[in-house]
Amino acid sequence: MADIYVTGHRNPDMDSICAAYGYAYLKNRTDPNNTYHAIRCGNLNEATRAQFDRLGLPAPPFVRDVRTKVESVIRTSPVTVDVSDPIFTLVSFYNTASLNTVVPVMEEGEYRALLSIDDVSAFILKENSTSRPSYHFVMDNLPKVLSGSFLKRGKADVFEAPIMIGASRYVGFCRQMGALGEIKPILVVGDRENHIKKAIEMQIPAMILTGIDGKITSSVDWDVYQGTVFVSSFDTAETFRLLRLCVPVGMLIGKDVPHIEADRLFDEARDILTDLDLRSLPIFEEGAFKGFVTRSSFLNKPRTKLIMVDHNESEQSVEGIEEAEVVEIIDHHRLGADRTREPIFIYCEPLGSTCTIVYKLFVQNGVEIPKQLARVLLSGILSDTIILKSPTTTFEDYTAVQDLLELGQVGDMRAFGETMFSGGASLAKTQPRRMLEADFKRYKELGVSFGIGQCEVTTLSDVDEYAQIYLDELENLRKAYLLDWTMFLITDVVRESSILLMTSMPIAERKLSYKKEGEGRYLAQGVLSRKKQLLPEILRVLEE
Numbered sequence: 001m002a003d004i005y006v007t008g009h010r011n012p013d014m015d016s017i018c019a020a021y022g023y024a025y026l027k028n029r030t031d032p033n034n035t036y037h038a039i040r041c042g043n044l045n046e047a048t049r050a051q052f053d054r055l056g057l058p059a060p061p062f063v064r065d066v067r068t069k070v071e072s073v074i075r076t077s078p079v080t081v082d083v084s085d086p087i088f089t090l091v092s093f094y095n096t097a098s099l100n101t102v103v104p105v106m107e108e109g110e111y112r113a114l115l116s117i118d119d120v121s122a123f124i125l126k127e128n129s130t131s132r133p134s135y136h137f138v139m140d141n142l143p144k145v146l147s148g149s150f151l152k153r154g155k156a157d158v159f160e161a162p163i164m165i166g167a168s169r170y171v172g173f174c175r176q177m178g179a180l181g182e183i184k185p186i187l188v189v190g191d192r193e194n195h196i197k198k199a200i201e202m203q204i205p206a207m208i209l210t211g212i213d214g215k216i217t218s219s220v221d222w223d224v225y226q227g228t229v230f231v232s233s234f235d236t237a238e239t240f241r242l243l244r245l246c247v248p249v250g251m252l253i254g255k256d257v258p259h260i261e262a263d264r265l266f267d268e269a270r271d272i273l274t275d276l277d278l279r280s281l282p283i284f285e286e287g288a289f290k291g292f293v294t295r296s297s298f299l300n301k302p303r304t305k306l307i308m309v310d311h312n313e314s315e316q317s318v319e320g321i322e323e324a325e326v327v328e329i330i331d332h333h334r335l336g337a338d339r340t341r342e343p344i345f346i347y348c349e350p351l352g353s354t355c356t357i358v359y360k361l362f363v364q365n366g367v368e369i370p371k372q373l374a375r376v377l378l379s380g381i382l383s384d385t386i387i388l389k390s391p392t393t394t395f396e397d398y399t400a401v402q403d404l405l406e407l408g409q410v411g412d413m414r415a416f417g418e419t420m421f422s423g424g425a426s427l428a429k430t431q432p433r434r435m436l437e438a439d440f441k442r443y444k445e446l447g448v449s450f451g452i453g454q455c456e457v458t459t460l461s462d463v464d465e466y467a468q469i470y471l472d473e474l475e476n477l478r479k480a481y482l483l484d485w486t487m488f489l490i491t492d493v494v495r496e497s498s499i500l501l502m503t504s505m506p507i508a509e510r511k512l513s514y515k516k517e518g519e520g521r522y523l524a525q526g527v528l529s530r531k532k533q534l535l536p537e538i539l540r541v542l543e544e
Contacts (some may be wrong), residue, residue: 018380050423067320083250354497374408
């Protein structure tokens with residue numbers, strides 16, 4: 001099962017958001033093998049935000065980019081160990097798991113480190129050319145590893161000590177013990193009375209008596225001994241082999257390894273792992289341990305699966321789309337899609353709204369449209385067709401609206417649409433740059449690069465209050481985007497007319513068919529559609 005994201009264009013309008021919302025719903029009903037998520041890659045405009053609030057629905061969440069993140073290759077372990085657990089516990093996991101398995105080490109529920117079979121191997125091979133290696137022993141771990149029980153618990157429950165095996169004759173044993181000087185070992189020995197008495201005399205911290213199933217035959221005064229005595233049913237060799245595995249897991253933890261956040265880019269995480277010559281990295285999300293990655297996690301780079309609605313050109317889409325896998329396109333604009341690696345499903349039709357196409361797909365698939373979703377799709381259609389007044393409106397848009405009005409239990413289409421448009425931001429009060437970029441599309445035709453923004457209002461009577469401010473900001477926007485020409489179409493959805501603001505382009509301006517009302521300001525009577533009316537007029541001017 002894969003997560004597939006459905007998104008509109010970078011400056012999403014109502015139709016873009018509503019189409020993503022509706023199509024994700026449809027896909028989740030028709031494809032149980034995947035999970036579809038409606039997202040947006042730009043800020044909600046005020047009208048769309050207000051409409052979703054009015055409908056009591058959450059708008060699609062914002063996703064900055066769809067480049068592959070390390071979270072897509074996070075691994076988790078079915079087991080964890082505590083820092084106090086014996087190494088034996090960790091080793092036992094590798095009897096049933098892959099040797100590449102990484103096991104997280106925790107302390108009171110908090111992450112401490114990642115350990116692998118390599119860490120255990122390094123510990124087992126631990127040696128020192130000049131002296132016996134010492135180990136960190138915790139007496140509570142003995143019965144967790146060795147088969148047996150305590151005969152006596154000493155004063156020291158935790159200590160550092162080398163291991164001595166009492167296998168040689170007594171004289172040699174004494175010589176070996178003496179050679180340790182002030183260092184006192186833990187002794188592994190059978191039921192050998194003289195050896196045991198020597199160990200008691202030296203008051204070593206602990207001794208493990210091996211190969212004893214019944215009673216101890218040696219005559220020893222245990223009361224004078226201050227150390228720990230553990231009786232093991234294993235023989236000396238097996239007891240020695242396992243004794244080192246009684247050392248707590250925490251002793252295997254080496255240098256601190258940097259934490260990587262789950263939203264870190266895949267390539268960045270891979271480079272960190274390589275540069276630091278590590279075999280694994282812990283992954284965190286908002287301060288909580290989520291899992292880990294290993295070198296093998298980066299052998300294949302997964303690609304985010306994406307469905308594009310209300311657009312088909314990558315330049316208009318979410319950041320990082322070049323790393324994603326586009327699996328479907330649902331649109332009503334001209335085609336400018338990039339080449340895909342595999343054949344994909346494309347449904348493009350010259351209708352007034354992408355939501356009309358989504359509605360048709362519901363009908364084709366026989367999926368019921370619930371009341372609130374009907375209102376979402378209705379909002380998208382009425383927005384893009386400007387309450388069915390736009391010249392982009394088709395008979396199929398009319399038909400879809402009539403069905404959705406009934407399904408959404410909406411009595412008055414005009415009142416529904418005008419209420420929706422009235423929720424938009426006030427041009428006189430809202431930050432101009434935000435308004436210009438809310439629905440701004442860039443084009444390059446006939447050697448000229450230009451951009452057109454559009455917004456819908458319910459009155460043009462207050463244009464004088466903000467026209468010059470928007471003209472100034474249009475020039476700033478032109479410079480920021482390195483464009484030759486920028487325009488802003490302010491459309492009155494009630495009176496079916498628009499004011500067009502634009503930066504200076506003297507040669508082109510003289511050929512415009514719109515009435516000039518001031519510097520950079522034109523009355524575009526009857527113009528409602530950027531795509532069907534304004535854009536063709538701009539292309540005509542550029543051609544001439």
